[in-house]
Structures are given as structure tokens and as C-alpha cells.
Amino acid sequence: MIVYRVSKKQFAADLTGEGARLFGGRWNHIHTGCLYTSASRALALLEFSVNVNRMLAPKSLSLVAIEIPEKNILKLQITDLPENWQDVPVPGSTRDYGTGLLRKAQHSVIAIPSVVVPEEYNYLLNPLHKDHGKIRIMAISELGYDGRIKN
Secondary structure (H helix, E strand, O other), X not given: OEEEEEEEHHHOOXXXXXXHHHHOEOOEOOOOOOEEEEOOHHHHHHHHHHXXXXXXXXOEXXXXXXXXXXXXXXXXXXXXXXXXXXXXXXXXXXXXXXXXXXXXXXXXXXXXXXXXXXXXXXXXXXXXXXXXXXXXXXXXXXXXXXXXXXX
């Protein structure tokens, strides 16, 4: 299965989840690494866009296609998630929930509904799982950020 992520060029080849470990995210606390990816290129760009200030958006990005094993994916439904999972700012309950799943390391990938488009999925890649080394980059391409997205 192929998933996608948008990143700054200098981090495009990084599959360690270090950025999320350093700064946290909707589904992880600081000190717990994971790699946020999406089911499609378009969703990856939407997810990037809602999480970046238009004035600070890099002009030059990378779109990364990543192959993940189709086994050992935990696919969550909206009913599995904390009640306030879509809140902004990000609630601690989602960070607690995701961090718990990541630290158990029972699944190499966690499929989780997107807050932006709940009918579509984001995929959290877990660097703590023993099969994380089977994940590989298929392609890295340049992506110019179109400022009209966040006018």
C-alpha cells in the first residue's frame, strides 16, 4: 500500500518520526515518535495546509510516496476515538489515546480518520514497531506550495 506525506525538503527522506517526537501532534505527545501520512496526495496536502501558517509555508516542499506493509494495520473508526477528537486546539485526550497505541507497539501502522475529511484516512507509522524497517520510500518529488490554498 502507498501512503503520502508533504514535508520540507530537508526532512523528506526521514522515516524516524523525529519531528513528531520533538513537537507532538494530534495523535502523539512530545517524546513519542510517529510519522504522519495520508491515503492520498490531496489529503496529505490538506493536512499539511491546516497545520501551517500561510506566511510561514515553505515555497518548496517534497511530496513523499511511502510503501507500507498491508498487514498489521490497526484501522480505527470514528466510534473508536475520543469524543472530542476533532476539536481545535488539539485536545489532550487524542494525544493520550494515540500515544498509548504507539507505545504499545502492537501495530506498525494505525489508520485513523482525518479531522479534515473524516471519510478518509491518515496513517500513523510507528517507529517503535519491530516491522518499521520494512517501510520504504518509493518516490520523493518536488512540490511547490500554491499560496492560493490559504488565501
